[in-house]
Amino acid sequence: MLVLIGAAIVIAYLIYAYVAYGDMRFSGDALYMQLWQDSSVSRILLLAFKLPSFLMFIIGVYWLQRLLSYYQNGLFFGPQAMRCYLWLVWIKLFDLIIDIVETLAVGYYYRNLHGSAHIEVSIDFGNITTILLMLVIVYLLKAAKEIDAENKEFV
Numbered sequence: 001m002l003v004l005i006g007a008a009i010v011i012a013y014l015i016y017a018y019v020a021y022g023d024m025r026f027s028g029d030a031l032y033m034q035l036w037q038d039s040s041v042s043r044i045l046l047l048a049f050k051l052p053s054f055l056m057f058i059i060g061v062y063w064l065q066r067l068l069s070y071y072q073n074g075l076f077f078g079p080q081a082m083r084c085y086l087w088l089v090w091i092k093l094f095d096l097i098i099d100i101v102e103t104l105a106v107g108y109y110y111r112n113l114h115g116s117a118h119i120e121v122s123i124d125f126g127n128i129t130t131i132l133l134m135l136v137i138v139y140l141l142k143a144a145k146e147i148d149a150e151n152k153e154f155v
Helices: 002-021 030-037 043-072 079-114 125-154
Strands: none
Touching (some): 030 043, 043 079, 079 125
């Protein structure tokens, strides 16, 4: 329930910032924010650039909610829980790729409008570490599942 409440608060905040102040608070990219402040730029197009990231957020919330519901029911090693966890790993990886593509797309759009742009693709090594850690957890969950199955066969 806390995941859904947290997601609802984030979405409500984004909607409030957009409606009340005309701000886009879903991005920290400097070029994107400069384009957002430019009145000659299509904000619909800028929102379309952020749509994949927003969809990854929504899909991530869905799979995290499903995973936690399986955990709540004690299904830590079931195939359903593993499938949810693997979805979360793939979503995290796709989000990293989408962030890079989004930065490049915004940079090229900025360059087309203003003639030149300094496009800086930053890779957050914390995200890479998180993905690697999630893969280690997948490995540990599979090993724990095998041990659990062996223990049940032994009894």
